[in-house]
Amino acid sequence: MPTIDGLITGIDTESIIEGLLQIQQNQIDILQSRKTKVLTEQTAFRGLEAQLVSLRSQAGRLNNLQSNVFQQRSVSVSDEGAVIATATRNAAVGTYQIRINQLAAAHQVASQGFSDDNAAVTEGTFTLRVGDRPESTITVDSSNNTLQGFVDAINAADAGVTASIIRDGSGSSTPYRILLSSEHTGADNEISVTNNLAASSGNATQPVFDFATPVQAAANASVSLGEGAGAITVESDTNEVEGLLSGVTLNLLAADASKPIVVDIRRDTESAVTALQDFVDTYNALMDFVDEQVRYDPESDIGGILLGNRSVIDIQNTIRSTVLDVVPGVSGNLNRLTALGVSVTDTGRLELNVTKLQDVLNGRAEGISPDDVTNLFALNAESNNSNINFVLASTRTKASDTPYQVDITQAAERASITGANTLAASTVIDSSNNTLDLTIDGAEISVTLSDGTYTEQELAAELESVINAHPDMIGREVVAGVDGSNQLTLTSASYGSVSQVTIRGGSAVTDLGLAGTENEVGKDVQGFFIVDGVTEEATGSGRLLSGKLDNENTADIQLRVTLTASQVQAGVDGELTVTEGLAARLQTTLNDLLDPVDGRIQSIDDSFDEQQESIQASIDRQQTAFEQQQERLIQEFLALETAVSQLQTTSSFLAAQLASLPTVQAGG
Numbered sequence: 001m002p003t004i005d006g007l008i009t010g011i012d013t014e015s016i017i018e019g020l021l022q023i024q025q026n027q028i029d030i031l032q033s034r035k036t037k038v039l040t041e042q043t044a045f046r047g048l049e050a051q052l053v054s055l056r057s058q059a060g061r062l063n064n065l066q067s068n069v070f071q072q073r074s075v076s077v078s079d080e081g082a083v084i085a086t087a088t089r090n091a092a093v094g095t096y097q098i099r100i101n102q103l104a105a106a107h108q109v110a111s112q113g114f115s116d117d118n119a120a121v122t123e124g125t126f127t128l129r130v131g132d133r134p135e136s137t138i139t140v141d142s143s144n145n146t147l148q149g150f151v152d153a154i155n156a157a158d159a160g161v162t163a164s165i166i167r168d169g170s171g172s173s174t175p176y177r178i179l180l181s182s183e184h185t186g187a188d189n190e191i192s193v194t195n196n197l198a199a200s201s202g203n204a205t206q207p208v209f210d211f212a213t214p215v216q217a218a219a220n221a222s223v224s225l226g227e228g229a230g231a232i233t234v235e236s237d238t239n240e241v242e243g244l245l246s247g248v249t250l251n252l253l254a255a256d257a258s259k260p261i262v263v264d265i266r267r268d269t270e271s272a273v274t275a276l277q278d279f280v281d282t283y284n285a286l287m288d289f290v291d292e293q294v295r296y297d298p299e300s301d302i303g304g305i306l307l308g309n310r311s312v313i314d315i316q317n318t319i320r321s322t323v324l325d326v327v328p329g330v331s332g333n334l335n336r337l338t339a340l341g342v343s344v345t346d347t348g349r350l351e352l353n354v355t356k357l358q359d360v361l362n363g364r365a366e367g368i369s370p371d372d373v374t375n376l377f378a379l380n381a382e383s384n385n386s387n388i389n390f391v392l393a394s395t396r397t398k399a400s401d402t403p404y405q406v407d408i409t410q411a412a413e414r415a416s417i418t419g420a421n422t423l424a425a426s427t428v429i430d431s432s433n434n435t436l437d438l439t440i441d442g443a444e445i446s447v448t449l450s451d452g453t454y455t456e457q458e459l460a461a462e463l464e465s466v467i468n469a470h471p472d473m474i475g476r477e478v479v480a481g482v483d484g485s486n487q488l489t490l491t492s493a494s495y496g497s498v499s500q501v502t503i504r505g506g507s508a509v510t511d512l513g514l515a516g517t518e519n520e521v522g523k524d525v526q527g528f529f530i531v532d533g534v535t536e537e538a539t540g541s542g543r544l545l546s547g548k549l550d551n552e553n554t555a556d557i558q559l560r561v562t563l564t565a566s567q568v569q570a571g572v573d574g575e576l577t578v579t580e581g582l583a584a585r586l587q588t589t590l591n592d593l594l595d596p597v598d599g600r601i602q603s604i605d606d607s608f609d610e611q612q613e614s615i616q617a618s619i620d621r622q623q624t625a626f627e628q629q630q631e632r633l634i635q636e637f638l639a640l641e642t643a644v645s646q647l648q649t650t651s652s653f654l655a656a657q658l659a660s661l662p663t664v665q666a667g668g
Helices: 015-065 149-157 269-294 308-322 354-361 371-376 454-467 582-595 598-659
Strands: 071-079 083-087 094-101 106-110 123-131 136-140 163-166 176-185 190-198 222-227 231-236 240-242 248-252 261-267 342-344 350-352 379-381 388-392 404-411 414-420 425-427 433-442 445-449 452-454 478-481 489-490 501-503 520-523 527-531 535-541 544-547 556-563 572-578
Touching: 015 269, 015 308, 015 582, 015 598, 083 261, 123 149, 123 176, 136 149, 149 163, 149 176, 163 190, 163 433, 176 190, 176 261, 176 478, 190 433, 222 248, 231 240, 248 261, 269 308, 269 350, 269 354, 354 371, 371 379, 371 582, 388 572, 414 501, 414 520, 425 454, 433 454, 445 454, 452 454, 454 478, 454 489, 489 501, 489 572, 582 598
Parallel strands: none
Antiparallel strands: 071 261, 083 248, 094 222, 094 261, 106 176, 123 136, 123 190, 163 176, 222 231, 240 248, 342 350, 379 572, 388 556, 404 527, 404 572, 414 489, 425 452, 433 445, 433 501, 478 489, 501 520, 527 535, 535 544, 544 556
């Protein structure tokens, strides 16, 4: 503000202007204070949002059927130096005794000795094969006709065999030997070679391998369950054994058939206790936060930042009722938290009784099963048809007041072809008729049959073996067989439209009874849901039937349908009862509250923004008016100073003029 010091008028103009403007400044200060208060409330409300996000995360953990913390298993072994065991939630609780008779071993063979690692080797071709896997041929010529060059060529061939040069320490003049090691353990993964390298000549030596006396024989792992004549022994081509104990994987480390090892499988209650305690703590933290924000202390007459904010109280009440109310549709013995060992204190906080929870989880609570615990928290479903099974759902899936009906119109099918002609009773396979080009589930492969004479069944088994051993068949599988008419069949193990069997050609087509043009694609399951007489659509992928995203009730629900075509009936094939546990229900509630587009939290946050914008607009208007009034007053007082100055100048002039007039003397 320009300085107006009132030197002419003697008036304290700056103080007068400040006094006249103070009323408007007070209004601006009040608005600024209101804006600060709204910002403080918004910050507190965003703190509430963070608490809700944390609670949603804990609810999602309890609602996750895939990890299902209430049905986890822990497994221990008496000798961790011999075996490491892991268990899924499907493992049967119990104590088992095993013996590790033998570890799986990879085939290893060695060559004769050479004088040094750069000794010359003869030239030609050398073919390797591991078990029934595809063979690989390397060529030895002037570029690699040394011991090291030969080893490098084998390793570059990616034949499933690793070659290395070892020094045997024999002290002889030829201590360097080639060691071939299969990259695959198991008795069926022996190394075989076709050695077409030239015979030794001059200083070049033909590498020859001693298969009669291997360095290490190919062997399967062998594990026995139990003792005596009733013991069950299984073999595995790797040291990872599955299936001996349901849901348990044994990673074998050392073998000693004379030493029993105890495998103890228990319910992993600690995971459940931790997850539920975390949920309780997060819920209590949310309630503490809300109470702190809306509190009122009559003695100090001080209230919390969100005191009087009805939305906060409504949200707190919604969360509280969702967590504490009875869960409909589940077992009456376990339909609320209190039955699981979670009580409510006098202050409205949750408190977990770990002992009671562990009793329930360990089956010591009468009338309560592990599935009842899962249903109390998670969104789950039960089907009355064993060939229609619930897989998963989402928070968009609604609980069923009455069972949802499932109508399957098409069963999932696998791609399968049948040869055009019958197989011969005996077929000779050699280099003239040993290749087949085909596509399995999108993988285009070419396979080579081993030379030999085969019956119909043996030929089908050989074909199945070489196809499944192809490296591009990882994650895929085919089943070969012979039907009642002695025709070859090839069937993909996959279901649905991804399932494909196509014959593209090859020298073995005719002897396999194929036309060379066979092509079949599988079918996806098809069907729909019926909810209270209203149809809701579904899409199929293989054996999975999924409710469409925009379905009113069955959105995102996934079912595994294993019905065959002959089992599909006209009309309803099964009924599905969907229950929504408290964690699933809470997750749905929190998702609605926290929706970033139209959730209530976002709406309230937007309201805070709008309030601040409105207040700021008022501040801007008041500030503009303040500045205009200030400028007007300054100009008015400047005009006053100017006018007074002019009057003073005129007065001085007149006084000077009067003083200059001649003096008239009396009587003169």
